[in-house]
Amino acid sequence: MNQPVAITGLGCISGxxxxxANNWTAVAAGNSGINPLSGFAETDLKVASGAQVPDYLPExxxxxxxxxxxxxxxxxxxIAALEAVEDAGLTSPELTTSAAIIGTGCGGKETDxxxxxxxxxxxxxxxxxxxxxxxxxxxxxxxxxMELGIQGPCFTLxxxxxxxxxxxxxxxxxxxxxxxxxxxxxGADAPFTYGLLxxxxxxxxxSPDTCRPFSEDRKGLVLGxxxxxxxxxxxxHARRRGARIHALISGIGMSADASHITDPSSEGAARAxxxxxxxxxxxxxxxxxxxxxGTGTRQNDPSETAAIRQVFGNHADxxxxxxxxxxHGHALGAAGAMELVITVRSLxxxxxxxxxxxxxxxxxxxxxxxxxxxxxxxxxxxxxxxxAFGGLNAVLAVKRAP
Amino acid sequence: xxxxxxxxxxxSIARQKMLxxxxxxxxxxxxxxxxxxxxxxxxxxxxxxxxxxxxxNDELKKLRTVGDIVDxxxxxxxxxx
Numbered sequence: 001m002n003q004p005v006a007i008t009g010l011g012c013i014s015g016x017x018x019x020x021a022n023n024w025t026a027v028a029a030g031n032s033g034i035n036p037l038s039g040f041a042e043t044d045l046k047v048a049s050g051a052q053v054p055d056y057l058p059e060x061x062x063x064x065x066x067x068x069x070x071x072x073x074x075x076x077x078x079i080a081a082l083e084a085v086e087d088a089g090l091t092s093p094e095l096t097t098s099a100a101i102i103g104t105g106c107g108g109k110e111t112d113x114x115x116x117x118x119x120x121x122x123x124x125x126x127x128x129x130x131x132x133x134x135x136x137x138x139x140x141x142x143x144x145x146m147e148l149g150i151q152g153p154c155f156t157l158x159x160x161x162x163x164x165x166x167x168x169x170x171x172x173x174x175x176x177x178x179x180x181x182x183x184x185x186x187g188a189d190a191p192f193t194y195g196l197l198x199x200x201x202x203x204x205x206x207s208p209d210t211c212r213p214f215s216e217d218r219k220g221l222v223l224g225x226x227x228x229x230x231x232x233x234x235x236x237h238a239r240r241r242g243a244r245i246h247a248l249i250s251g252i253g254m255s256a257d258a259s260h261i262t263d264p265s266s267e268g269a270a271r272a273x274x275x276x277x278x279x280x281x282x283x284x285x286x287x288x289x290x291x292x293x294g295t296g297t298r299q300n301d302p303s304e305t306a307a308i309r310q311v312f313g314n315h316a317d318x319x320x321x322x323x324x325x326x327x328h329g330h331a332l333g334a335a336g337a338m339e340l341v342i343t344v345r346s347l348x349x350x351x352x353x354x355x356x357x358x359x360x361x362x363x364x365x366x367x368x369x370x371x372x373x374x375x376x377x378x379x380x381x382x383x384x385x386x387x388a389f390g391g392l393n394a395v396l397a398v399k400r401a402p
Numbered sequence: 403x404x405x406x407x408x409x410x411x412x413x414s415i416a417r418q419k420m421l422x423x424x425x426x427x428x429x430x431x432x433x434x435x436x437x438x439x440x441x442x443x444x445x446x447x448x449x450x451x452x453x454x455x456x457x458x459n460d461e462l463k464k465l466r467t468v469g470d471i472v473d474x475x476x477x478x479x480x481x482x483x
């Protein structure tokens with residue numbers, strides 16, 4: 001059996017608000033953070049909704065001299081990272097030797113787009129000197145490392161919508177390998193830019209109103225933004241310093257579909273879930289809850305349902321499966337980490353968060369999706385799924401703290 | 403003109419380094435104001451934008467004090483007219 005890794009700190013900012021407490025309160029109540037899109041009234045965009053961080057003012061979180069170098073996604077990464085580290089009660093000597101692994105699907109697109117607007121649209125002939133350091137895909141990792149004094153392995157990892165699950169897995173593997181005792185891991189994305197919204201529109205996967213995962217009348221995904229972060233520690237380290245252990249990452253599973261750039265394969269998803277169970281030495285019957293990838297697209301939801309049936313057989317009918325993307329939207333490279341935070345809180349509270357906006361089960365969607373209302377359930381173990389475009393799959397097995 | 407450049411620069415430095423404008427003098431060295439090379443590039447960029455000049459890379463390396471930047475930009479403007 002592979003050594004479990006302790007989760008000792010949580011941080012989150014999303015369309016549901018700033019902070020883990022606000023996010024969990026909203027999710028537990030089934031309140032969706034999906035709202036009419038703001039900030040794009042003067043454009044020709046068709047997309048009308050999004051899960052944007054409500055009332056977000058960068059100036060309330062950062063000093064003016066910091067903001068010049070902080071792309072929106074780096075701001076979110078820092079906010080969630082600081083919360084997670086504070087929650088873990090880590091001090092600077094412990095942080096010095098830690099790792100920070102941060103996933104992102106888009107990186108500094110806000111910075112890049114503002115730059116290209118100036119050059120191509122406004123016909124300016126020069127751009128701001130901070131453009132590269134602010135917009136580089138690894139900017140958030142560097143900012144987090146500098147702010148927290150993290151001096152161990154630190155890098156950005158990108159696998160589209162599975163980025164933050166892959167980041168958490170990378171951190172778990174480093175701790176297991178003894179490379180570090182402590183790692184900050186998660187993801188951040190800020191996809192509400194004109195160019196990105198146009199690009200998502202072109203793919204015809206965006207819902208015109210809200211996100212209804214697994215429902216018959218689902219019309220696609222709704223984008224979200226923000227960041228999720230966790231502090232991970234070896235069990236020995238967490239115990240030695242008397243840290244409060246929120247939950248355990250007991251297994252990790254990864255796979256690639258090797259089939260299509262956008263269409264998911266249930267076989268690929270099933271292999272990742274099986275790998276996570278095997279790595280955790282868990283039997284299918286040990287799992288009570290799956291935080292689904294659950295994007296609300298025509299393709300994902302029946303494919304993910306079929307994958308769950310392949311892995312869990314008859315036990316699939318006993319599982320609770322919900323998609324919190326119905327509430328915080330699809331925050332791309334940040335989604336997996338937000339969902340991990342929610343899964344950990346669910347295990348702690350003995351409450352399964354619902355799939356919000358659910359109407360009636362769609363074709364090929366025949367599991368218990370915890371429609372619209374959370375369910376009380378004391379349970380031991382959950383999976384959290386992330387299945388990215390391009391068939392890159394990453395699954396986390398999460399267990400209750402001992 | 404020189405005074406206007408000085409004022410613009412001091413305001414930019416004050417904003418970037420969270421200082422009071424009065425704490426910055428022409429003799430202040432960039433080093434003592436903790437202005438890194440990236441900060442300096444950014445400060446020069448603000449002035450370049452405002453006055454429509456471009457400080458060559460070779461000149462940028464020679465800047466040691468606030469006064470050096472003011473003089474340099476002033477000279478560039480003079481050369482243009």
